[in-house]
Amino acid sequence: xxxxxxxxxxxxxxxxxxxxxxxxxxxxxxxxxxxxxxxxxxxxxxxxxxxxxxxxxxxxxxxxxxxxxxxxxxxxxxxxxxxxxxxxxxxxxxxxxxxxxxxxxxxxxxxxxxxxxxxxxxxxxxxxxxxxxxxxxxxxxxxxxxxxxxxxxxxxxxxxxxxxxxxxxxxxxxxxxxxxxxxxxxxxxxxxxxxxxxxxxxxxxxxxxxxxxxxxxxxxxxxxxxxxxxxxxxx
Amino acid sequence: xxxxxxxxxxxxxxxxxxxxxxxxxxxxxxxxxxxxxxxxxxxxxxxxxxxxxxxxxxxxxxxxxxxxxxxxxxxxxxxxxxxxxxxxxxxxxxxxxxxxxxxxxxxxxxxxxxxxxxxxxxxxxxxxxxxxxxxxxxxxxxxxxxxxxxxxxxxxx
Numbered sequence: 001x002x003x004x005x006x007x008x009x010x011x012x013x014x015x016x017x018x019x020x021x022x023x024x025x026x027x028x029x030x031x032x033x034x035x036x037x038x039x040x041x042x043x044x045x046x047x048x049x050x051x052x053x054x055x056x057x058x059x060x061x062x063x064x065x066x067x068x069x070x071x072x073x074x075x076x077x078x079x080x081x082x083x084x085x086x087x088x089x090x091x092x093x094x095x096x097x098x099x100x101x102x103x104x105x106x107x108x109x110x111x112x113x114x115x116x117x118x119x120x121x122x123x124x125x126x127x128x129x130x131x132x133x134x135x136x137x138x139x140x141x142x143x144x145x146x147x148x149x150x151x152x153x154x155x156x157x158x159x160x161x162x163x164x165x166x167x168x169x170x171x172x173x174x175x176x177x178x179x180x181x182x183x184x185x186x187x188x189x190x191x192x193x194x195x196x197x198x199x200x201x202x203x204x205x206x207x208x209x210x211x212x213x214x215x216x217x218x219x220x221x222x223x224x225x226x227x228x229x230x231x232x233x234x235x
Numbered sequence: 236x237x238x239x240x241x242x243x244x245x246x247x248x249x250x251x252x253x254x255x256x257x258x259x260x261x262x263x264x265x266x267x268x269x270x271x272x273x274x275x276x277x278x279x280x281x282x283x284x285x286x287x288x289x290x291x292x293x294x295x296x297x298x299x300x301x302x303x304x305x306x307x308x309x310x311x312x313x314x315x316x317x318x319x320x321x322x323x324x325x326x327x328x329x330x331x332x333x334x335x336x337x338x339x340x341x342x343x344x345x346x347x348x349x350x351x352x353x354x355x356x357x358x359x360x361x362x363x364x365x366x367x368x369x370x371x372x373x374x375x376x377x378x379x380x381x382x383x384x385x386x387x388x389x390x391x392x
Contacts, residue, residue, distance in 0.1 A: 029369040124308055126308070126309055126310050126311070127305055127306075127307075127309055127310040128306050128308070130305070133297075136368070140306075142284050143307055143308060145281075145282060145307035147281050147282060147306075147307055148281075148306075148307025148308045149307070157291070179285070207306075211300075211311045211312045211314075212310065212311070213311050214299065214300050214314075215303045215310070215311070215312045217301050218289075218300055218303075
């Protein structure tokens with residue numbers, strides 16, 4: 001979708017609110033290491049793979065942030081930051097700016113504040129997050145469904161129909177599963193749950209997807225209780 | 236059984252719905268209730284891979300998850316439309332979760348529950364023509380795409 005910067009699309013959001021969010025971005029400990037000022041050389045755009053395929057520009061992000069254009073930063077925080085693939089090819093700026101890392105901070109602020117556009121952008125990743133956080137492994141083989149991965153071509157149906165057989169054909173026993181990438185030990189998964197609990201990750205998820213938060217808490221509290229951590233609560 | 240179709244999505248008029256959470260309940264003669272996902276919910280989820288219900292004996296407050304449902308890229312809770320104790324889990328879903336896609340209102344039910352305060356909570360759910368009207372509004376408001384039904388789905392003619 002084209003990025004429309006011709007009007008103040010979010011005029012209904014107060015300037016104070018936009019200023020508050022930008023202040024949160026600038027208060028981040030990384031800010032002073034990623035934003036130095038931009039002279040528009042365009043090296044970041046030339047290196048950016050997303051700029052080739054989307055109406056997206058790391059230079060616009062760096063410029064808006066450097067000029068402290070509060071309205072524009074808010075628009076970009078909603079309509080542009082999710083087009084970045086976070087590859088950090090833009091980390092070749094002669095002024096040592098990092099548009100990619102500025103975007104990381106902007107995304108985190110968008111998530112922490114529950115912006116609607118952040119929820120929409122992350123909607124499609126719900127099951128991937130559920131898989132990582134409940135099983136400790138990333139995507140699961142059974143995601144290979146014709147409706148989820150049509151870009152795999154016609155043979156994706158054949159793969160998904162016979163997935164259990166394909167997985168059993170893999171030599172390591174830890175891969176004989178279709179629901180997780182590989183088997184994870186109890187000790188590892190309990191430690192992961194505790195890290196996510198202590199670092200506030202669960203609070204972030206609650207702000208973006210309440211349903212996902214609920215089912216993760218269900219899984220985590222039960223397993224933590226089994227491991228003797230029955231005093232851990234996500235409320 | 237009397238029903239209505241909105242944008243190819245079926246609404247059974249004899250059930251009680253939590254429209255926001257896309258769940259239904261049927262009040263059984265013995266006072267228990269059967270809980271399931273709506274046709275709209277199965278459509279939004281797409282072909283379902285896993286439906287894991289909480290075990291029998293679990294006490295749940297209204298709005299808390301009674302099951303986790305996973306499709307290719309989506310995961311979400313089935314939120315309980317009422318408060319009560321789960322008395323039975325639909326074991327058929329363990330090996331065949333797409334039963335929810337094919338028969339959301341009949342064989343694809345999720346759990347049965349012993350309600351805690353059914354009379355009061357029924358008032359917060361909608362049924363009959365009110366349910367149809369509420370779903371009409373929701374489908375238009377949320378711009379929900381027309382329901383599709385996989386091979387072998389129940390017919391409602």
